[in-house]
Amino acid sequence: MVRAFARKVSLVTYQEYADVLDESPAKVTITLADGRKMERAKYYPTGSVQAPMTKARIEDKFTTCATTAIKPDAAKKVLAMLSTLGEQASFDDFWPLLSKG
DSSP states (O other): OHHHHHTTEEEEEOHHHHHHHSSOOEEEEEEOTTSOEEEEEESSOTTSSSSOOOHHHHHHHHHHHHTTTSOHHHHHHHHHHHHTGGGOSOSTTTGGGGSOO
16 A cells, blocks of 8 residues: 555655755655645644644644553553653652553
8 A cells, every 4th residue: 555655645855945944844745646736845843843733732642652552541641640740749650550561
């Protein structure tokens, strides 16, 4: 499936902006089956200072990534603890959440 898309999607970096923006600006072009092309340029990566993620998106990304390693309910608890890190008196309840068991 990836190979089928490889011929239809291209990524071009804007080297002329890379030095100025100190980022990785790029343009993605998708060629549809009927020959039409869809393009989107992005000068700053999502999550950068210039294109910050919302709190909801950060939480969703954290949960998506964390649940590949730990149970969903543990991921929610880890996120809650990390969100109040400065208020934690101890990490005794934190470490067990990181195990797969």
